[in-house]
Amino acid sequence: MTDRRPRPVSTTIRSQGARRRRSPKTGGLPVVLVLPAVVGLAFLLVPMAGLLLEAPWGTLGTRLADPAVLAALRLSLLTASVATALCLVWGVPLAWLLARSALPGRQYIRALVTVPLVLPPVVGGVALLLVLGRNGVIGQYLESWFGVSLPFTTAGVIVAEAFVAMPFLVIAVDGALRGADRRYEEAAATLGASQWLTFRRVTLPLVAPGIAAGAVLCWARALGEFGATITFAGNLPGKTQTMPLAVYLALNTDPQAAIVLSLVLLAVSVIVLASLRDKWISPNAA
Numbered sequence: 001m002t003d004r005r006p007r008p009v010s011t012t013i014r015s016q017g018a019r020r021r022r023s024p025k026t027g028g029l030p031v032v033l034v035l036p037a038v039v040g041l042a043f044l045l046v047p048m049a050g051l052l053l054e055a056p057w058g059t060l061g062t063r064l065a066d067p068a069v070l071a072a073l074r075l076s077l078l079t080a081s082v083a084t085a086l087c088l089v090w091g092v093p094l095a096w097l098l099a100r101s102a103l104p105g106r107q108y109i110r111a112l113v114t115v116p117l118v119l120p121p122v123v124g125g126v127a128l129l130l131v132l133g134r135n136g137v138i139g140q141y142l143e144s145w146f147g148v149s150l151p152f153t154t155a156g157v158i159v160a161e162a163f164v165a166m167p168f169l170v171i172a173v174d175g176a177l178r179g180a181d182r183r184y185e186e187a188a189a190t191l192g193a194s195q196w197l198t199f200r201r202v203t204l205p206l207v208a209p210g211i212a213a214g215a216v217l218c219w220a221r222a223l224g225e226f227g228a229t230i231t232f233a234g235n236l237p238g239k240t241q242t243m244p245l246a247v248y249l250a251l252n253t254d255p256q257a258a259i260v261l262s263l264v265l266l267a268v269s270v271i272v273l274a275s276l277r278d279k280w281i282s283p284n285a286a
Helices: 008-022 031-053 057-064 065-100 104-111 121-132 139-146 152-177 183-190 194-223 227-232 243-253 257-277
Strands: none
Touching: 031 257, 057 065, 057 257, 065 104, 065 152, 065 194, 065 243, 065 257, 104 152, 104 257, 121 139, 121 152, 121 227, 152 227, 152 243, 183 194, 227 243, 243 257
C-alpha cells in the first residue's frame, strides 16, 4: 500500500524551496523597478536618437568635406593619437610602479593619479596654465632656456589631452597588473631573468588586453576633451581647434555643422564601445 502519512512541514518547505531554486525564473518584474529603469534608459538614449533624427543627412557629405571640419577632424585625430602615445610611455610604467613596487604611500599616489577623473577639466586647464604657461612655475624656464611656449599651440592641446586622459590608462593597466598571475613572473625571475626582461617578455604579454583597453579609453577621452583644451590651448582654427571646440563654436554660427561634428564624435564613441565589447560585455550574459 502507498504510504499516505503526511510529511513534516519543514520537509515540505525545504522541498518546495529546492524546486523553486531549480526552476527557471518566472513571474513578472516589479513595476516599481521597471518604471524608473525605463525612464533612465530613455534619458540616456533619447538625446542620441534626437541627434540622429535631426541630422542633415542630405548634406552630410558636403558638410563633412568642409575644410574647417576636416581641419578640426585631422587635428583631433593627430593630437588624441600623440597624447595616447605619451600616456602609454608614461602611464604603463606608472601603473607598474603602483601595482608591483613596495613604494611607500602607494595608495595615496594611486588616489592622486585619479584626481583628474573627478577634477573639472577647466580647473585642470587652469592648473596647466599656472605651471606650464609663459609665466608659470616651469613654463617660464621652458621659454627662457629652450624657447618653448606650450599655451595656445598644438603641443599645448596634446599636453591638455594627455593630462585629462592618462588616468584612464593608468587605472586600466593597474587593475590588469594586480589581477595577473604573478607565478609566471616569479618563474622567470627564478630562471635568472632580469626585472626588465621579465617585464618585457612576461608582464607585458600578460596585461596586453588591459593595456589595449586602457589605450582605447584614453584615446577616446583625449578626442572628446574640451575644458582643459580651451583653457590651456585656446580655440584657434587649424591650430588648436579640435572637434569638441568646433562643435561649441558651430553652435553659435551653424547649428547644422554642430550636429554633423557631434555625429562624428558619436560614431567614434560607438566604435570604441564596440572595440571593448569583450571587456565590458560578458559573453555569458543572459
